[in-house]
Amino acid sequence: MSAEIINGRELADELRERMKEDVEQLSEQGIVPNLTVIIVGEDPASLSYVRGKKRASHKIGIHSDLIELPETTSHQELLHLIQQLNSNDEVHGILVQLPLPAHINEDEVIETISPDKDVDGFHPISIGRMMAQKDTFLPCTPLGILTMLDEKNIDIEGKHAVVLGRSRIVGKPIGQMLLNRNATVTYCHSRTKDLADVLRQADILIVAIGKPAFITGEHVKKGAVVIDVGINRLEDGTLTGDVDFESASEQAAYITPVPKGVGPMTITMLLQNTIKAAKLKNQVTTRS
Ligand code: NDP
DSSP states (O other): OOOEEOOHHHHHHHHHHHHHHHHHHHHHTTOOOEEEEEEESOOHHHHHHHHHHHHHHHHTTOEEEEEEEOTTOOHHHHHHHHHHHHTOTTOOEEEEOSSOOTTSOHHHHHHHSOGGGOTTOOSHHHHHHHHTTOSOOOOHHHHHHHHHHHHTTOOOTTOEEEEEOOOTTTHHHHHHHHHHTTOEEEEEOTTOTTHHHHHTTOSEEEEOSOOTTOBOGGGSOTTOEEEEOOOEEOTTSOEEOSBOHHHHHHHOSEEOOSSSSHHHHHHHHHHHHHHHHHHHHHTOOSOO
16 A cells, blocks of 8 residues: 655645735735845855745745845844844744854844744744744744644544654654644654654654655554655755655555655745734734
């Protein structure tokens, strides 16, 4: 038996169509959601990500400004710019592309963004609200994963979710968000003992480590849901995930591919968070 593929590209396109209508309704009320993205330096991968975010925003009617700053930008200059954007009423969401150059303190930058405009969901206040199960901006990749599970009507409650990887942007928050939905959650990382045994217990296996084909069919319980967050570029230029798709899909009931899996959902959730920020600012209560 081969797993059902959860196509993140198709799902993202469907969701973006729905969001486009939402944005149209907002603009009829004179509200144009505005996402401002800041990038410091000229890392080609980061530049391509931020340009992708801007394109995706425009396609659904969100206004997006991309501020490209030189590598030499000082820590203080960046903080000052964020403070200006915080007090600019036209800006609903602020995103600072990470990583930042080494001379800039990333934590302080994130903490300077107003929690009301924290569409990436990385601010400690957003994280605290998530843990306390209050309404907040949830980080985009984990939110994209939850949305995929929900759109496929995959039960979370009572399931054993194993999360491989404990980064602040993916592993830790997706574990917390699954816990909030009543899963039993186990976190695994580089110091986990008997890793293969733990992985084989997962009803829902989330893999986010950045190691090509690290997970194979041997690690996957029959009928499990496998979510591959990894994005790895091989020497020949192709993109691949952390999961060996062929062998894992022989075991799994559902699996996400790479590409066309979690990646397109991440940007979609950024758009969703930006619409949410615009609605909060204007006290509009409709969906998203
Ligand atoms: P990080 O590099 O920040 O963290 C990697 C995690 O994996 C760490 O917790 C580390 O453990 C763990 N790990 C690494 N090697 C092993 C191992 N051999 N055994 C067990 N655990 C291991 O990862 P990110 O979360 O930032 O990214 C993970 C992957 O997801 C990357 O490929 C990244 O490109 C991709 N990604 C994809 C996104 C998308 O939209 N699809 C968004 C964000 C990331 P320890 O903590 O002990 O060091």
